Amino acid sequence: MRTPYPILLTSTFFNNRSVLVVGGGQVAERRIKSLLDSGASIQLIAPEITKDLEQLVNRSSLKWHKQSWQSGTLHKYPDALVVLAATNRTDVNREIAQEAKAAGRLVNLADDPAGSDFILPAVLHSGEITITISTFSESATPVLSAHLREKLAQIIGPEYGRLSALLKELRPYVKATVEPTLRPLLWRQMVGSSALDLLKENKEAEARSLLEAIFLEFTGRTSNGA
């Protein structure tokens, strides 16, 4: 059994590329909305699209080509490294995938995860934290992924996103003053501190002070060679 290799595409990836989506139903709509949230420019090929997608065409970086998929037309979208075949026609999705793979593009088929280059997991965003969940290994049970996302959403509250933001603020100072081998120890102290509880109670200033105190105490100790 091979496990899938998880990667997260950054907005840099989307800077000079577009994503090609074929099909404009419910599944395509869900994907296009999250692609737009990630800053992607999208080329959409479909004869008909949902009402929500029609509205997005007018006010986002989504370009609609109102037509069915035509064989041999992938070359018209040279900057689309990522292709989503999301029509309700298995034969059409398969043909798109063949063309995409032959041209060295990365393709996802909405109806065939095992034949896809990558799959799209269930996603939970909590502030600056992204949690992805997948059940995929040869095939998937997506409703279980959605269920797990709901469970995790109850555990991972907004305080974790706020803690992440505070730790990021401290990161340059830690990098400048703490030896690389000692950094994990310091970060673990901060993450395991009661800053999280303070943030849960919206005591942002107290949480910041506590983290700064841990930092100062740690640097004082380590620079003394203790």
Ligand SMILES: C[C@@]1(CC(=O)O)c2cc3[nH]c(cc4nc(cc5[nH]c(cc(n2)[C@H]1CCC(=O)O)[C@@](C)(CC(=O)O)[C@@H]5CCC(=O)O)C(CC(=O)O)=C4CCC(=O)O)c(CCC(=O)O)c3CC(=O)O
């Ligand atoms: C591989 C993957 C995506 C990919 O990479 O393409 C995939 C594939 C397939 N889904 C199918 C069906 C359904 N998918 C959903 C729902 C969701 N599906 C999602 C993810 C994924 N689904 C990826 C794997 C995730 C993982 O690794 O676990 C969620 C979590 C996220 C999202 O899509 O945004 C979202 C939750 C939305 C929410 O509740 O928030 C529902 C329920 C519903 O719609 O309410 C049904 C109907 C019930 C059923 O059939 O189970 C079919 C059969 C199609 C057919 O019969 O033709 C296939 C293809 C196949 O399994 O062959």
Ligand SMILES: NC(=O)C1=CN([C@@H]2O[C@H](COP(=O)(O)OP(=O)(O)OC[C@H]3O[C@@H](n4cnc5c(N)ncnc54)[C@H](O)[C@@H]3O)[C@@H](O)[C@H]2O)C=CC1
């Ligand atoms: N991965 C997932 O999470 C899920 C995947 N699916 C699969 O995804 C497929 C699509 O699902 P929905 O969006 O709900 O279907 P839908 O029926 O709502 O939409 C299908 C879309 O494909 C377009 N289309 C049809 N033929 C086309 C062609 N030749 N060229 C371009 N566009 C074409 C239609 O105009 C429409 O916009 C389903 O058939 C199913 O196999 C379904 C549910 C969840």
